[in-house]
Amino acid sequence: MPTLFEKIRDRHVVTRRGDDVLLYIDRQLIHEVTSPQAFAGLEAAGRSVRRPGAMLAVPDHNVPTTPDRSVRIEDRGSRDQIQALRENALGAGIALFDIDDPRQGIVHIIGPESGLVQPGITVVCGDSHTGTLGAFGAIAFGIGTSEVEHVLATQALWQKMPLQMRVVVTGTLRPFVTPKDVILAVIAEIGAAGGTGYALEFSGETVRRMSMEGRMTVCNMTIEAGARFGLIAPDAVTFAYLKGRPLAPPPSLWDAAVADWKTLPSDPDASWDREVALDASNLEPHVTWGTSPQDALPVGGVVPDPEKQEDPGERARMRRALEYMALSPGTRMIDIPVDKVFIGSCTNSRIEDLRAAAAVAKGRKVHANVTALVVPGSGLVKRQAEEEGLDRVFLDAGFQWRLPGCSMCLGMNPDKLKPGERCASTSNRNFEGRQGPGGRTHLMSPAMAAAAAVSGRIADVREVAR
Amino acid sequence: MREKFLSLSTVGVPLDRTNVDTDAIIPARYLKTIKRTGLGEGLFFAWRYDMDGKERPDFPLNRPEYQGGEVLVAGENFGCGSSREHAVWALMDFGFRAVIAPSFSDIFHNNCLKNGMLPVTLPAADVRSMMDALLAAPGGKVQVDLEGQTVTGPNGEIHAFGVASFAKTCLLEGLDEIALTLTSAAEIDRYERERKKATPWLFLDLAG
Ligand code: SF4
Numbered sequence: 001m002p003t004l005f006e007k008i009r010d011r012h013v014v015t016r017r018g019d020d021v022l023l024y025i026d027r028q029l030i031h032e033v034t035s036p037q038a039f040a041g042l043e044a045a046g047r048s049v050r051r052p053g054a055m056l057a058v059p060d061h062n063v064p065t066t067p068d069r070s071v072r073i074e075d076r077g078s079r080d081q082i083q084a085l086r087e088n089a090l091g092a093g094i095a096l097f098d099i100d101d102p103r104q105g106i107v108h109i110i111g112p113e114s115g116l117v118q119p120g121i122t123v124v125c126g127d128s129h130t131g132t133l134g135a136f137g138a139i140a141f142g143i144g145t146s147e148v149e150h151v152l153a154t155q156a157l158w159q160k161m162p163l164q165m166r167v168v169v170t171g172t173l174r175p176f177v178t179p180k181d182v183i184l185a186v187i188a189e190i191g192a193a194g195g196t197g198y199a200l201e202f203s204g205e206t207v208r209r210m211s212m213e214g215r216m217t218v219c220n221m222t223i224e225a226g227a228r229f230g231l232i233a234p235d236a237v238t239f240a241y242l243k244g245r246p247l248a249p250p251p252s253l254w255d256a257a258v259a260d261w262k263t264l265p266s267d268p269d270a271s272w273d274r275e276v277a278l279d280a281s282n283l284e285p286h287v288t289w290g291t292s293p294q295d296a297l298p299v300g301g302v303v304p305d306p307e308k309q310e311d312p313g314e315r316a317r318m319r320r321a322l323e324y325m326a327l328s329p330g331t332r333m334i335d336i337p338v339d340k341v342f343i344g345s346c347t348n349s350r351i352e353d354l355r356a357a358a359a360v361a362k363g364r365k366v367h368a369n370v371t372a373l374v375v376p377g378s379g380l381v382k383r384q385a386e387e388e389g390l391d392r393v394f395l396d397a398g399f400q401w402r403l404p405g406c407s408m409c410l411g412m413n414p415d416k417l418k419p420g421e422r423c424a425s426t427s428n429r430n431f432e433g434r435q436g437p438g439g440r441t442h443l444m445s446p447a448m449a450a451a452a453a454v455s456g457r458i459a460d461v462r463e464v465a466r
Numbered sequence: 467m468r469e470k471f472l473s474l475s476t477v478g479v480p481l482d483r484t485n486v487d488t489d490a491i492i493p494a495r496y497l498k499t500i501k502r503t504g505l506g507e508g509l510f511f512a513w514r515y516d517m518d519g520k521e522r523p524d525f526p527l528n529r530p531e532y533q534g535g536e537v538l539v540a541g542e543n544f545g546c547g548s549s550r551e552h553a554v555w556a557l558m559d560f561g562f563r564a565v566i567a568p569s570f571s572d573i574f575h576n577n578c579l580k581n582g583m584l585p586v587t588l589p590a591a592d593v594r595s596m597m598d599a600l601l602a603a604p605g606g607k608v609q610v611d612l613e614g615q616t617v618t619g620p621n622g623e624i625h626a627f628g629v630a631s632f633a634k635t636c637l638l639e640g641l642d643e644i645a646l647t648l649t650s651a652a653e654i655d656r657y658e659r660e661r662k663k664a665t666p667w668l669f670l671d672l673a674g
Contacts, residue, residue: 011664014657015650017632022650024657026668034550036500045644050654053671062498077498084500095673116672120665128549128573142573144551146580146643154647156654160630162572192485193543196572226546228572249667257667292485313541317484410548412494419517431489431547433512 003164003266004233005199008139012122014156023139023159026121028151030057030094031107032078032085033412034126038149039088049092050155056116057089058097060106062412065375065402070100078413092152105378105404108132108346112216113380115245119234119261124151128223129346129428135215136242137234137264139199142223162229163273165198166266169206171281176461178356179214180348180426180445182206183221184286184296186278192294195227198274201266202232206280212241213352220347221428224293233265287333287458288430288443290321295430297333299448299460305329324432325440326420333458336442337369340423341453342435343399343446344375345409348426351384353446357426358390360450360465366398367456373400373415375407399453411436424452469582470640471612474563477535478608478620479526480600484541488553488574491545497552505552506559527560531604536563539597539608542590543567545574554581564610566617568593579633582640584610586617586627596620612637 002010014022035057042049049055062078063069073079082099089096097103103110108129111117119137124130126148133140147157167186187194200222207215215232222230239258242248249257284298297304306318306329322328327336343349343357354376366372374394376382382404385391391401408415409427417423417439426449427434430441442458451461496508513525521528538557544567545553554577557565563583568590570578578585588596596619600606606620612634617625629637636643662669 011661015653019630020632022647022653024654024661027672033497037502037551040500045642047644053669053673056672075498080500081498093673118667121668126549126551128547142549144549144554144573144577144580146551146577150644150647153644154651154654155658156647156650158632158643158647192546193569193571196543196569223547226543226571247670247672250670253667257665260665313484316482320483410489410494412497429487429489429547431487433493434489437493437512438517 001267001269001271003270004137004201004231004264005139005164005229007264008120008122009161017158020158020160022156023122024156025124025151026054027116027123028055029107029111029123029125030055030148031061031125031127032059032081033061034145035088035148036081036084037145038152041149042152047153049094049152052093054155055094056111056114057085057094058104058107058110059085059099061406061410063099063405064413065405065407065415067403069403102379102383105381106346106349106406108220109350109377109381112136112212113378115242115248118242118248119238120264124157129220131222131228131230132216132220132346134229134231135212135219136238137231137261139229141228162199163197165195165200165274165276166272167200167202167276167278168204169202169278169280170204171206171279173206173280173283176447176465177283177285178445178447179210179217181283181286182278182280183218184288184293184443185283186276187221187225187293188296189278190225190276192224192292193226195222195225198227199229199231200225200227202230207232208235211352212237213350216350217347221293224428234261285445285448285461287448289325289327289333290318291324291430291432292321293428293430293443295321296443299333299458301333303327303329303331303333334460335457337422337457338424338442338452339370339421340417341370341372341449342408342423342425342427343373343449344377344407345427346377347428348446349375349377349381351381353426354381354385354390357446357450358393360447360461361397361399361454362393364397364454366453369456370453372398372453373402373408375402376404378404397454408435410434424449424458471563471582471584471637473612474536474610475607476537477532478537478539478596478600478606479532479535480597481526481538481540482597482601485543485546486540487547488545488550489547491553492550492556497550502555503559505556509556509560529604534561536561537608537610538562538565539593539600540565540567542569544570546571549573551577554578554583558583566593566596579637580643582637584612584637586610588617588625588627592625
């Protein structure tokens with residue numbers, strides 16, 4: 001009767017202490033922003049990395065996305081963090097995809113791409129979007145720097161077990177409706193804190209039909225519903241994605257691995273602490289209007305009126321969000337002009353995302369008032385896109401074609417919004433100042449972002465592409 | 467290296483907002499450090515200062531009555547968003563030792579405990595009345611007693627709170643959790659030996 005999560009947990013228990021279990025961690029991904037203090041702590045205590053061979057390091061959060069980055073990084077803090085990562089990885093014998101490595105990219109993109117993220121594993125990273133990797137049927141979760149240090153030293157973590165929630169999505173998605181719209185709708189339904197304390201397993205025919213790329217988009221944003229874990233049971237799509245990747249099980253162990261993975265899905269009679277159902281057959285492309293990912297609505301909608309909200313706390317939050325976003329109730333979403341468009345981030349910068357955006361951009365021009373950026377999630381995604389000619393499509397349409405990194409998702413590198421600028425973004429967070437101080441973010445899918453780029457305002461991609 | 471948490475009797479600082487995310491607590495540009503100290507400078511930066519860098523006089527952290535307060539009182543889902551532990555380091559560097567809220571994000575809650583900072587979860591109505599009292603009479607005191615697991619609000623009302631017993635011990639004694647886990651090293655070794663047989667593909671060296 002156990003769930004997928006419970007099966008994976010049970011095989012990773014090293015020992016117990018009251019309600020907590022010491023969970024063995026198979027793999028840790030490391031990036032430059034949340035790891036320097038962990039390595040420093042380790043060194044200060046005279047400890048070493050227990051299993052360097054179980055780690056992979058990559059600089060992604062603050063790397064510039066312009067070609068001059070391999071010559072020199074202007075920003076001192078970024079330079080120091082990237083250098084610290086390099087020294088710490090090399091010093092400990094940890095695999096590193098350095099800034100000029102063709103495999104460099106956003107940590108949650110390169111992990112799966114390399115094949116190291118597999119069904120049934122536990123994998124952590126000092127980044128809240130690590131839940132992305134649960135798309136492979138893994139326990140994948142974000143941790144803080146102290147926990148990064150704990151895993152470096154012990155290869156294990158003390159964990160409380162989360163409650164189990166199942167989200168069942170049914171129905172065939174209509175044209176131009178994407179996994180991003182599915183997850184935005186789920187978050188709007190359960191709220192930004194609705195998943196707190198839970199692991200969310202996504203299931204149902206709609207999820208089964210998604211590619212691994214789409215599944216990763218869904219799991220990526222579970223943290224925006226407050227859940228540290230998002231999972232999808234492994235199936236033939238998962239196995240096909242992994243087969244032959246450099247760090248996937250080698251041919252000699254492949255069949256044994258697949259046989260093991262097939263035992264993982266939740267039992268039909270597994271019990272759930274909460275179940276949520278979403279009929280996606282009439283789902284519309286979604287956009288956000290406010291400063292929380294739960295503020296999502298169909299693109300045909302209007303900015304909501306806080307005064308109609310009954311809960312006083314929520315009313316106050318909505319008022320503040322509208323003030324920050326400089327929007328008034330009743331405004332049609334498609335009448336909101338944008339200054340910037342960002343196609344990138346660990347939510348939506350995989351090859352499928354770039355194809356979807358390029359299909360809309362093709363033969364059109366970025367609106368005169370808009371600056372539009374395409375930042376592929378990794379060097380390998382970039383190379384594949386170039387082989388398919390997508391870079392030409394974007395460049396001809398007036399988009400900028402950049403090098404991989406987190407970029408304008410969080411504005412730690414030079415790609416950020418200026419105060420007051422409004423951005424159509426394929427990333428996952430529309431918090432105040434997330435893309436730069438005073439910047440305003442509207443979250444949406446890659447095709448919708450491309451439609452906004454060519455329209456100069458938020459647009460319904462179905463109208464634009466007609 | 468962790469500080470011990472003792473009891474507090476201090477000015478309570480009300481932050482009457484829900485879903486306070488870690489980007490608001492410490493904006494990304496302040497994360498470019500390889501140290502844990504000095505982050506207080508960036509705490510709530512966009513709320514403390516306007517676009518020209520001038521202090522916003524109404525923001526609680528800028529008001530003279532709340533200076534020196536070590537307990538922050540906030541709305542639900544505090545610390546949501548990014549896993550950045552810098553959020554906790556920034557709060558502590560500024561002088562906070564405890565946050566009281568109706569709920570916390572899971573990762574932020576963990577990060578607090580690892581650093582000797584106490585996250586106190588109280589029922590929403592109790593947080594509301596404490597918030598209202600602190601807003602109505604700025605400078606009101608809040609007492610936090612971890613040993614007895616109670617918070618005393620500005621009007622003398624006492625609230626009990628829950629805390630996991632292991633976390634409580636670690637906080638009270640400032641224990642080094644890694645050292646404690648390493649006492650289980652033999653079990654970790656044994657686990658690895660067994661799993662190497664069951665799932666050998668997970669023990670291939672990623673560095674090749
Ligand atoms: S792309 Fe954005 S959300 Fe993803 S890891 Fe980078 S900063 Fe975090």
